[in-house]
Amino acid sequence: MGKAGKLALCVLPLLFAAQSWAFELDDVAVKAKALAAEKYSAPQSNLPASLRDLPFAGYQKVRFREDKAYWRDGKTPFQLYFFHQGMHFDLPVKINEVTAEGTREIKYDPAMFDFGDLDLKAEDLKDLGFAGFKVIHELNEAGRQDEVMSVLGASYFRIVGKGQVFGLSARGLAIDTALPSGEEFPRFTEFWIEKPQSDRGTLLFYALLDSPRATGAYRMEIDPGRDSVLDVQAKVYLREPVEKLGIAPLTSMYLFGANQPSPRHNYRPELHDSDGLAIHAGNDEWLWRPLNNPQRLNVSSYRIDNPRGFGLMQRNRDFGQYQDLDDRYELRPSGWVETVGDWGTGHVELVEIPTPDETNDNIVALWRPDNQPAVGEALDVHYRLHFSRNDAKLHDPQLAMVTQTRLSEGDVKQANLIRQPDGSTALVVDFAGPVLAELAADAAIEPQVSVDGNAEIVEKNLRYNPVSKGWRLTLRILVKDPAQPVEMRAALVQDGKPLSETWSYQLPAHE
Template sequence: MGRAGKLALGVLPLLFAAQSWAFDLNDVAIQAQALAAESYNQPQSRLPDALRELPFAGYQKVRFLEDKAHWRDGKTPFQLYFFHQGMHFDLPVKINEVTAKGTREIKYDPAMFDFSDLQINRDELKDLGFAGFKVIHQLNDVGKHDELMSVLGASYFRIVGKGQVFGLSARGLAIDTALPSGEEFPRFTEFWIEKPQPDRRSLVIYALLDSPRATGAYRMEIKPGRDSVLDVQAKVYLRENVEKLGIAPLTSMYLFGANQPWPRPNYRPQLHDSDGLAIAAGNGEWIWRPLNNPQRLNVSSYRIDNPRGFGLMQRGRDFNQYQDLDDRYELRPSGWVETVGDWGAGHVELVEIPTPDETNDNIVALWRPEKLPAPGEALDVAYRLHFSRDDAGLHDPKLAMVSQTRLSEGDIKQANLIRQADGSTALVVDFVGEELAKRPADSAPQVQVSVDDNGELVEDSLRYNPVSKGWRLMLRVKVKDQARPVEMRAALVEDGKPLSETWSYQLPAHE
């Protein structure tokens, strides 16, 4: 399937050369469906202990030699570098090249790598295989090769656009995330990468996914640019029923920020790859949920029919919000999933996991479809992933956005002008937007605010913000039971119609 049949007599030989071979998603889907009908075959690692026991700093010493890059001849706008196995990246992935003549495996060779001062027996590395690959492209400066896409570990991959640095990750599939039974991590086991023509500005990658309870076939086309975009088509097959199937999962890190300051002194005001979950619902509502680093595992679920999109966003773009010269959090991209076609009923789910430091990805966002396919039947899904620093460009221009959420001790200004703490928690929410900026400063919109039964709302006041040309909402809430979270929502409206996205916030529980 996917290969052209014999041509009729009389067709020019030139056409025969062009049509002699084709490879498409169905070629991978046939394998995925066949795998789903079989019992799962647990892969075995052949990684030598010297590489398996490496600390992270040691693994970083294993460097791919750039002069061994695939397509280094410069006849395509892309090159491929490869990751060596090491640490917990201990299973090989098969990587194939697709050309007009057919497919061929790109073979592993330890001579492709510099092992620095590590004591490695190269005889043990014969036919070991790669752990993953990088896509290299002239993304920023002329003549400079930049890492555009990194594919390493399970079904994880990361992508950047022009002027960005790596931050959040995307995944092919998630299974049973945050369930007591434990998460299952499907992995890409084989890739087929089309060799592009010299004038082609996109790269097509096919992938086969496998796990104990699911398989999948993926077609991914990456288009680099100011915002790099990945178009995804997938067919997912279940071997057996799963409780939670996560489509288009995104994984990120949130340690602390303006809505949840770090309890100890830190010169960095904020530290996160993403600061909020954005959702574009099928009914036109937009939702903004600032992230938390909770004291215990927290799962928030939003029932959405036919979502238009969702993503983990980094809205703070000012260096002064982070003050980190090494990690440059203000340059990390937002990850936005733009749905293609009708996704039906389901939930956008946000998982927040406690973390003591920035080395752990503790945030997951995914789409959980309400209806799952029967084992062996295909779940067809298509979406476009945007990696962008222009959050306003991904948002509905008619609706104002939340630019920041700030947490403070609640207080009352007394007659002597001294502020007296009143036992409440204060939240400052700034709304900004092009349409909002056109509004006169003396024409305040209406505010809709709701707080659940664990909180008592003692203030909701709105005032014009002349700096942002927007409006600042001040909320003060008294929490009744600190061991329980408080759910809050707020939006700007006029004549019953929304002027802003819905701010959906959770004050986390405290032990």
């Protein structure tokens, strides 16, 4: 046999060894499709009362021991920490490691955790499991391990980029959100996490989702950085039709802000994880909807053909607007859904739920497709989630952005220069961006404004803002029925050409 032939024989076994095992989305999809064909079997909790009845402060005492971190040997750029079951996180999730040789379950061991001063017995911890996991990575500086991603509860997860702190959450799927029949919360029941090579900067994992009326297979790959990005591919199967199928749902918190000041004295001018919903429509229109904390449940729906993106954003990055040294709301990321492929027709929906404090996530944004998959057929979805503190990077540079919306009592300046309230409501909207900064202060810019039938415009004033090098729009409206909301829209144009995104605002109803 020639030298070339011997070399070929040597190489072939290596190739077969390298390709001996591969785990893919279809492996999970087979499970999800089979599961959808079966009757739903509700999981049973094995959590003892000593852990189930823990208050939140007690659950916080259960800490994963960092010396037990998975992949701690340093041969991968990531480590895994695990969440213990407890409180309402009472159902275990199965977590598997994927390697070139195959998959194996990562087994729960109570020795992985420090239980502090909690009064727990050995039998309380027998045959329990993990409630979720954390992805740990050198995100902010070399040699320091930071939490990049947290996966805990139903299909919820949170992600941060460099210099960010945890804020809004994302979910795998939402069903019947804000409907009178009640919301169904699908949950991730099993994960397969691929052990990365030492030179790989991303972490790939898969998840199986289950709920009474839907199942799903998910492929997720996180790329940590200044803006951390999660690439999501999913196949969703229905056991039976649902009224509202929510794709790429985001969940956040809005208590009060510039457009809705706190009703009580508070040293913090604003308190929220997100301050607005942004939408990039298929026709290239950009919409900005400031958030509210309404007095009653409110759902806003935006008809969109083939959306290019939407997200719950935290645009205000000035510490002075929050003044919170503990929670650092100005460092919380915006969450932007970049759609991949043709998503067809449907609606971006915004759900706003009344909340008395910041402990409740009361804001939801999701995509509601017009067409649901037939029972047993796959709905294929692909999108990228961006977690960023730079909203301008995610926006069209040729269109100005709304930088703030402020609410005020309307008034009129009298002859003696004293301002006298006239029963109107004033809204001050600032537009700014490179496209406006390039224009002269006397440029011929016009505002296009509309309000619904529940209000009358009594003043519409646009003026140059030398501080932001943008333009400030002041609207004064007379509300006809305060018990009903008022819908309004505004945008800046020059020679009929849009210069800004569209400000779409709902003045909430007042009881």
